Amino acid sequence: MDFIKVALKASPEFTDILTAEMGELGFDAFEDTPEGFNAYIDENRFSQEQLDDMLARYADLAQVEYQVQKIERQNWNEEWERNFEPLFIADQVSVRASFHEKPANARYDIVINPKMSFGTGHHETTTLMIENQLTLDHQGKRVLDMGCGTGILAIMAGELGASEIVAVEIEDWTVENARENAELNNYASIDVRLGGAETIEGDQPYDIILANINRNVLLEDMPAYVAVLKPGGTLLLSGFYTEDLPALQERATELGLAYVSHRTKNNWVSAIFKYS
Structure with a gap:
C-alpha cells in the first residue's frame, strides 16, 4: 500500500x-x-x-x-528517517529511532520505528499522554491502549510496570508496526489487535484505558471503554482541543466517570477521568 x-x-x-x-x-x-x-x-x-x-x-x-x-x-x-529527531519528555522519557544513540540520562528509553504509524511522541497529544501516564500507578495493572499507532503508549505502560497490555488499531499495517515496536522494546507480550471498539467487547476489566484518537471517536466509543473499565479505574484521553473538553466531560459524567484533571499544549488536551 x-x-x-x-x-x-x-x-x-x-x-x-x-x-x-x-x-x-x-x-x-x-x-x-x-x-x-x-x-x-x-x-x-x-x-x-x-x-x-x-x-x-x-x-x-x-x-x-x-x-x-x-x-x-x-x-x-x-x-x-529524514525527519525523525530524538525526543525527551518530562525530563524522564527518551523517544528515539533505532539509529539514534541511547541517551545516558533517560529513566525510560523507548525505541520507535514508525513506518507511517502515528505516535513518535513529537505530536502534542502523544507527549501529553505520556506526561499523564507518568502520574499514574501502572505497577501490576491491566492496561488497554485504543488507537495505539506505533504502540508508544502501550510500551510506556510496560516501562511503568503494567503486567498485561492490550493495544488496538484499525489498520493492518499499523498493527504490524506496533507489534514490531513492542518486540523492539522487549514487550512482545503486548496483545496488539486489529479493529476498533468491538475488539474489546467482553474483555476482562482494565485498570487503565488510554485513548489518543479524536473527539468524535472518543464521544462515540466512550461507552465501550467504560464497559471494560474496573470500578476505580482510570480513563486517559487525548486527541482533541481545549474547546472540545466540555463535550468530553459531559459525556464522561453521563457514563459515571469523574473528571480528575487535564493538561494542555498548543491547544491540544489530555484529560484524566476516574470510574466511580
Whole structure:
C-alpha cells in the first residue's frame, strides 16, 4: 500500500484547525514544518475532492497553499528517517529511532520505528499522554491502549510496570508496526489487535484505558471503554482541543466517570477521568 503526503502551508493561527479538519478526513500522521505541516494518509482512503472542498473554506482566511505527493511504501523509511529527531519528555522519557544513540540520562528509553504509524511522541497529544501516564500507578495493572499507532503508549505502560497490555488499531499495517515496536522494546507480550471498539467487547476489566484518537471517536466509543473499565479505574484521553473538553466531560459524567484533571499544549488536551 502506498501513501499520500500533503505538504501544507498556512497562517500559524490556523494550523491546529486544519490539522483537526484533516484528521476528520482520515489523515492520521502529521509532522510540523517551519511553514505549516505535512499530513499523511493511505492512498486508498484519500479523496482529492474532499481535501479540495475542505481547504477551499480556509483558502482566503488561512492563506493556504498545499502540494500532494504519492509516497511508495518502500520509501517511507527514508521519509521518516529524514525527519525523525530524538525526543525527551518530562525530563524522564527518551523517544528515539533505532539509529539514534541511547541517551545516558533517560529513566525510560523507548525505541520507535514508525513506518507511517502515528505516535513518535513529537505530536502534542502523544507527549501529553505520556506526561499523564507518568502520574499514574501502572505497577501490576491491566492496561488497554485504543488507537495505539506505533504502540508508544502501550510500551510506556510496560516501562511503568503494567503486567498485561492490550493495544488496538484499525489498520493492518499499523498493527504490524506496533507489534514490531513492542518486540523492539522487549514487550512482545503486548496483545496488539486489529479493529476498533468491538475488539474489546467482553474483555476482562482494565485498570487503565488510554485513548489518543479524536473527539468524535472518543464521544462515540466512550461507552465501550467504560464497559471494560474496573470500578476505580482510570480513563486517559487525548486527541482533541481545549474547546472540545466540555463535550468530553459531559459525556464522561453521563457514563459515571469523574473528571480528575487535564493538561494542555498548543491547544491540544489530555484529560484524566476516574470510574466511580
